[in-house]
Amino acid sequence: MSLLFGKVCQNGYVVRDIEKAMKFWIEVIRVGPFFYIPRVKTDWFRYRGVDSAVEMSIALAxxxxxxxxxxxxxxxxxxxxxxxxxxxxxxxxxMSYWSNDYQALYDRAIAAGFTVGHEGQIGGAQGRFAYFESAGHPGTVIEISDISGGKGRFFGHIRKAAANWDGSEPVRMIES
Known part of the structure; x- marks a missing residue:
């Protein structure tokens, strides 16, 4: 448990082939089901304070x-x-920490010396996220994510689906 951020809620992995990565997690590690969003639509995305037109796919389990x-x-x-x-x-x-009071957590991270590497928003004001770097430990990236709206409900649905997963329908497509 982090006294600053709370509990770790997510580990995020960057991959070059998301379908291959899902197959590994499903067949080898036996984690699932994955909720797959082939084309994530961001409201906005900034890298080091400059707008960036990132196109990405994500899968969550x-x-x-x-x-x-x-x-x-x-x-x-x-x-x-x-x-x-x-x-x-x-x-x-x-590693990602989730909050129902995103702005307060964001402000605490900045006050503690963290620097925003990139940030954005998906699905409205309650869909903000930020990735922080720390000069004190290079390579450690901390994400914070607002779960006070629909994203929080979606994450709850994913957790519930995993708790009762029997291996069927391992990939569930979500159109954004």
Missing amino acids: NSGDLQIELIQQRNDAPSMYLDHLDAHGEGMQH
């Missing part, structure tokens, strides 16, 4: 209370996802 997020960026727009792929290759890129 739970392993107990921990959500697994797979991210494949589909273009070469600047992002921390591409930074990670360039520097480290595929793999875990961030």
Whole structure:
């Protein structure tokens, strides 16, 4: 438990082939079902304070209370996802903390010395997210995500689906 951020709710992995990554998680690790959004629509996205037209696919599943997020960026727009792929290759890129009071958590992170690497919004004002870097521990990326609206309900649905998953319908398409 982080005294600043709370509990880790999600591990996010950047991948070059999201279908292959889902297959690995489903068939080898046996985590699922994955809720797959082939074309995520962002309201806005900024990398280091500058607008960036990131195109990405994401897939979400739970392993107990921990959500697994797979991210494949589909273009070469600047992002921390591409930074990670360039520097480290595929793999875990961030840990995410969720909040019903996003702005307060955001302000605390900034006050604690964290720097925004990229941030954006999906599905309205209650869909904000930010990825922070820390100069004190390079390579540690922390995401915070607002779950006070529809995203929180969607995440609850994913967790419930995983709790009762019997291996059937391992990938569930979601059109954004």
